[in-house]
Amino acid sequence: MNEIWAGIQEAFWLIIILDSDLIEITVRSLKVSFTALVVASALALPFGTWLAIRRFRYRRVTIAALNALMGLPPVVVGLIVYLLLSRSGPFGVLGLLFTPTAMIVAQVIIITPLIASITHQAMRELWSEYHDLLISLNTSKRQRVAALIWDGRRTLMTAALAGFGRAIGEVGAIMIVGGNIDHATRVLTTAIALETGKGDFALALGLGFVLIALTLVVNLAIHALSRTEREGTW
Amino acid sequence: MVNYPISVSLNSVSVKRRGKSVLGPLSLDFKVDGFNIVLGPNGAGKTTFLKVLHGVERVSYGTVKWSIPDAKARQSQAYVFQSPIMLRRSVRQNLAYPLQLVGMDKAEITTRVVEWAQKIGLQDVLDFPAPRLSGGEQQKLALGRALIRTPQVLFLDEPCANLDGRSTREIEELLKNATQAGTHIIMTTHDLGQARRLAGRILFFLNGTLHEQGNASEFFITPSTSAARAFLNGDIIE
Numbered sequence: 027m028n029e030i031w032a033g034i035q036e037a038f039w040l041i042i043i044l045d046s047d048l049i050e051i052t053v054r055s056l057k058v059s060f061t062a063l064v065v066a067s068a069l070a071l072p073f074g075t076w077l078a079i080r081r082f083r084y085r086r087v088t089i090a091a092l093n094a095l096m097g098l099p100p101v102v103v104g105l106i107v108y109l110l111l112s113r114s115g116p117f118g119v120l121g122l123l124f125t126p127t128a129m130i131v132a133q134v135i136i137i138t139p140l141i142a143s144i145t146h147q148a149m150r151e152l153w154s155e156y157h158d159l160l161i162s163l164n165t166s167k168r169q170r171v172a173a174l175i176w177d178g179r180r181t182l183m184t185a186a187l188a189g190f191g192r193a194i195g196e197v198g199a200i201m202i203v204g205g206n207i208d209h210a211t212r213v214l215t216t217a218i219a220l221e222t223g224k225g226d227f228a229l230a231l232g233l234g235f236v237l238i239a240l241t242l243v244v245n246l247a248i249h250a251l252s253r254t255e256r257e258g259t260w
Numbered sequence: 261m262v263n264y265p266i267s268v269s270l271n272s273v274s275v276k277r278r279g280k281s282v283l284g285p286l287s288l289d290f291k292v293d294g295f296n297i298v299l300g301p302n303g304a305g306k307t308t309f310l311k312v313l314h315g316v317e318r319v320s321y322g323t324v325k326w327s328i329p330d331a332k333a334r335q336s337q338a339y340v341f342q343s344p345i346m347l348r349r350s351v352r353q354n355l356a357y358p359l360q361l362v363g364m365d366k367a368e369i370t371t372r373v374v375e376w377a378q379k380i381g382l383q384d385v386l387d388f389p390a391p392r393l394s395g396g397e398q399q400k401l402a403l404g405r406a407l408i409r410t411p412q413v414l415f416l417d418e419p420c421a422n423l424d425g426r427s428t429r430e431i432e433e434l435l436k437n438a439t440q441a442g443t444h445i446i447m448t449t450h451d452l453g454q455a456r457r458l459a460g461r462i463l464f465f466l467n468g469t470l471h472e473q474g475n476a477s478e479f480f481i482t483p484s485t486s487a488a489r490a491f492l493n494g495d496i497i498e
Contacts, residue, residue, distance in 0.1 A: 162339040164335060165361060177349065
């Protein structure tokens with residue numbers, strides 16, 4: 027109990043004094059996770075929507091595979107990305123290992139199936155509602171996907187937030203591909219793991235509370251921006 | 261706007277669902293002109309017939325051919341469903357959507373949307389979310405959205421089912437205006453009174469096939485089949 031209390035005090039103290047290390051780590055965490063979120067959303071939102079409206083031979087297998095990929099163990103993703111980016115790997119020449127870019131790649135692989143799967147579920151319902159109307163209006167496939175994404179944007183925001191939550195809280199994969207290098211690839215989660223290993227539980231907890239607060243702030247900000255709870259919207 | 265009648269040919273059309281025939285086999289040459297009402301008991305195939313004509317229902321067998329090219333035919337048609345489908349947008353955006361799809365100029369869209377909102381009596385709720393309108397208002401909006409592109413043929417599937425007398429009257433008024441403006445209408449209804457008020461021509465369906473068709477005044481006075489007579493008398497027919 028004392029350690030939790032000390033952790034809360036530490037978190038407040040770090041924020042009050044605007045600790046430079048904390049700010050650097052927090053900014054890097056946000057940069058990596060937001061970049062991964064943008065890339066993953068650009069892939070997953072149209073793919074999930076397309077999957078909802080398109081009928082093709084291996085559709086059910088694709089959906090099952092996508093749902094299974096939601097449970098990808100991050101450590102395994104980290105290991106695979108590590109092998110691909112290591113000097114002897116096929117992309118070793120790019121020199122990306124132990125950089126924030128490698129961390130972004132790992133996070134994109136982890137969160138894309140999650141966002142795509144939630145998108146598919148939401149768009150399937152909306153498509154069953156809109157199907158007859160959009161067919162009747164003689165819309166092209168592109169126009170249908172655009173209409174579904176636009177009208178389902180608030181649900182898609184939730185899908186994206188789920189992806190962001192998973193990305194910013196991820197530690198296994200980014201520890202492997204980022205290396206937790208001070209002033210280079212250290213982020214909040216890897217810093218927490220490091221401090222816990224060193225036995226500095228107060229600092230680890232402090233960083234943990236900052237991480238939780240950050241997630242809450244981002245969620246609230248996005249909800250406020252998308253006006254999900256505003257009267258008069260639907 | 262003057263729309264000349266167009267015709268459609270159905271050649272041995274049948275629609276099956278889970279192995280059960282819901283329409284046809286049906287062969288028919290039909291000149292779409294004025295106000296056409298499709299009558300028949302539940303399960304007669306009225307809605308399926310409309311959807312097949314509009315191309316939103318795939319036929320299991322046979323062909324449907326309009327007298328104008330398919331792409332042009334689809335562009336010049338509109339459909340109003342029994343349960344109005346509202347886009348999760350404002351009334352204004354719902355009205356604008358069909359015009360945006362054909363790439364109409366923004367200023368022209370704004371003008372037309374305001375004009376049609378006034379015609380359907382929704383000018384005061386233009387920025388209100390469409391899914392929150394009452395049933396009657398939603399049906400009027402669906403009708404306005406269908407008519408805003410001035411279609412040559414308008415399909416309506418029981419547009420006044422579950423509506424009160426006032427909403428029904430308003431919708432019938434809009435439909436009369438649309439036919440006067442040159443839009444040809446094909447509409448299903450259960451309401452014989454409504455059919456009498458609006459129809460120029462009747463298509464009577466029974467068990468998935470066209471049982472009888474003809475001029476509305478003749479159909480209501482001297483139906484030529486016993487099933488149609490029984491239907492008009494309010495008997496249960498199978």
